[in-house]
Amino acid sequence: MKKTIFLYNTFGAHIITRNSMRMFLNLLSKTPDKEIVLDFKNILFISRSCADEYVKWRINFMERKNIQEVNMDEKVEMMFKLVSLQYKKSFGLAA
Amino acid sequence: MVKINLPDSDSQKKQIEECVEIIDKIDKEYLKNKNVSLDLSELKWILSCSALLLSSKIVELKNKGCKISLIPPEDISVANYLSSLGFPLGGGEPRDTFMPIHHFFRKAGENSTKIIETEMEGVFKVIEKNFPSGLITSVSYLIAEMADNIDQHSDFTQGSTMIQFYKKKGHVDICVLDNGITIPGAYEKNKVKFEDDCDALNKAIRGVSTREGEISRGKGLETSKNLVNNGLKGNFYILSRRCLYCAEYDNKPKSKLMEKSFKGTLICMRFKAPEKDLNIYRYIE
16 A cells, blocks of 8 residues: 655655755655655755755665655756756766 | 944955954953943944844854943944844844844754754745745755755854845845854864865865765755856855855855954855746756
């Protein structure tokens, strides 16, 4: 069964500091669910640092968990694309 | 009595340099007398970055129990401007496109993330509600990067912010200040070698992270400077310990090793509001 997490409930509309994202991802890593839906509804902004932290985590966890991101605002999606591109350039990783 | 006179100029660089001298005098007077008198009566011009620096010092001393007396500027326009910024103690309510000087505090050992997140949530609300749409993405990006730097590296006990969009002039001032370990201090703490404080700031701007081996980190200052200089065609300044780094639009960045040391890090930016929503992503790659 898929577990859906509404990011707005944890962060509010803005995901700003790397530490807050790290704390969230630590909890997410510990959940036994293998299928996770991260719902970005009402998230208006994510900082580059947080997107970086998330992409790094996703690379490490992609084989252990099936993660799906939904309802991403265009600007939030752009930030993820930018960071993923940086990872691809630096490490050749598929983020 | 410390006389506060600043260069009658729009040069943030000149005003910051003078403020460092004044702050040193204030510290000396405090050590000598435990009380401080500040004379602003002849002040003819003050920029928001200077107001933030002085306000932060006044609040810091006040919290130490120092009694501070202030002679206000005789020039009414200067007095009114300072008042609109929330000078001397900060804490005014945000209004329209004006986020007055605001100080926030952290006890030693207390987790900084929650404090910063709460502060920034307030800032973001004002930006999204009142700023022109063409500014929101850029200003949000810059604020978030500065906030995260403070949270990650500074070990601050006092932080200060001030954001203004001047509708008539069409420009934006953003100033963020903390009294933490400074950029050179963060490198020292993490055993990253540098020649002097300006070398440390230049390294920070080039994206040399304090976290060795993490290539994806340390990009906050570098990308912010690029966005301000190249995307928004504005000026970007960092004052940290003994270095003042200036990256002005259309000029080669310069850094100056100051005689006096500043206990903290100030980052300030000034740029014209873009006419339409700027695609910031090409400047922060």
